[in-house]
Amino acid sequence: DAGVIQSPRHEVTEMGQEVTLRCKPISGHDYLFWYRQTMMRGLELLIYFNNNVPIDDSGMPEDRFSAKMPNASFSTLKIQPSEPRDSAVYFCASSVIPPPADTQYFGPGTRLTVL
Amino acid sequence: GENVEQHPSTLSVQEGDSAVIKCTYSDSASNYFPWYKQELGKGPQLIIDIRSNVGEKKDQRIAVTLNKTAKHFSLHITETQPEDSAVYFCAASKRGSQGNLIFGKGTKLSVKP
Numbered sequence: 001d002a003g004v005i006q007s008p009r010h011e012v013t014e015m016g017q018e019v020t021l022r023c024k025p026i027s028g029h030d031y032l033f034w035y036r037q038t039m040m041r042g043l044e045l046l047i048y049f050n051n052n053v054p055i056d057d058s059g060m061p062e063d064r065f066s067a068k069m070p071n072a073s074f075s076t077l078k079i080q081p082s083e084p085r086d087s088a089v090y091f092c093a094s095s096v097i098p099p100p101a102d103t104q105y106f107g108p109g110t111r112l113t114v115l
Numbered sequence: 116g117e118n119v120e121q122h123p124s125t126l127s128v129q130e131g132d133s134a135v136i137k138c139t140y141s142d143s144a145s146n147y148f149p150w151y152k153q154e155l156g157k158g159p160q161l162i163i164d165i166r167s168n169v170g171e172k173k174d175q176r177i178a179v180t181l182n183k184t185a186k187h188f189s190l191h192i193t194e195t196q197p198e199d200s201a202v203y204f205c206a207a208s209k210r211g212s213q214g215n216l217i218f219g220k221g222t223k224l225s226v227k228p
Contacts, residue, residue: 004158043159043204043218091158103149104216106158 004107006092012113018080021110023092024073033093033104034067034077043091049075082114117142119207121219129227134195136222138205139187145207148181148188153202153221162203163190195226 005024013019025032033048047057052069060067064083069075079086089111093104118141128134140148146167151159165172165179165188172179176195181188192199205219 042220045216093158103161103164106151106160108156109158 004092004094004105006090006107006110008110009108010111010113012115013082014115015083016081017114018078019082019086019112019114021077021090021092021112023075023077023107025075025092025094026096026105027073029094029096029105031095031104032069032075033095034075035091035093035106037089037091037109038087046077079112082112084114087112087114117145117207117215117217119205119217119219121205121222123222124220125223125225127225127227128195130195130197132195134192134199134224134226136190136203136205136224137187138189138207138219139185140207140217141186142207142209143183143186144209147208148179149206149216150177150179150190151204151206151218153204155201159204192224195224197226197228200224200226 004026007022011019031050034046035043036046037043044059046059047067048055049069052072065079067077089109091106091109093106095104119138121138126134149164150162152162153159163174163177163179165181167183170181176193178191202221202223204221206216208216
């Protein structure tokens with residue numbers, strides 16, 4: 001398997017612009033997670049889906065962030081409008097049921113820079 | 116909620132020496148403790164995990180120990196090699212709560228040849 005695929009790998013945008021990050025989970029995985037990584041806060045869970053349904057979005061920082069999973073093989077994380085403090089590396093991860101159900105497989109990440 | 120503390124934040128060892136990274140957690144209900152390795156420019160990758168019914172687990176040069184009473188767990192790497200240089204993260208969760216994987220802040224390990 002190719003693993004979790006994320007695009008783009010790097011994104012540079014200006015404050016106020018809309019940013020869309022994309023993720024393709026490992027085929028057959030029922031769970032998909034979006035994380036944000038910064039030096040100050042480390043790895044933070046933003047939202048996760050089970051069978052394409054959002055289960056917990058309590059980590060989404062504010063209404064500017066939204067995530068969708070229209071089908072089992074694709075998810076997006078959108079920031080609108082973007083702000084400089086959104087600069088971070090965003091990871092997508094997926095995991096499978098049954099056990100080892102807790103093993104999460106991470107993608108390579110998208111490095112976002114908001115100027 | 117769960118809080119995971121990880122120490123040290125940076126660790127430098129000579130090739131061949133051992134490295135130990137320690138984590139403590141706050142939620143006594145946590146029962147799953149994975150360790151992830153993150154190389155530069157890549158996403159974290161699971162290297163070993165331990166569940167609360169086990170006190171120690173070993174996989175070649177890597178071992179993890181768990182002390183549930185004290186609520187701490189540790190990663191031990193023996194005979195370190197330059198390719199072990201990376202950032203290591205511990206995490207804790209309750210089994211069955213897929214979204215509640217709480218990570219430590221990470222340890223940057225440097226192995227000097």
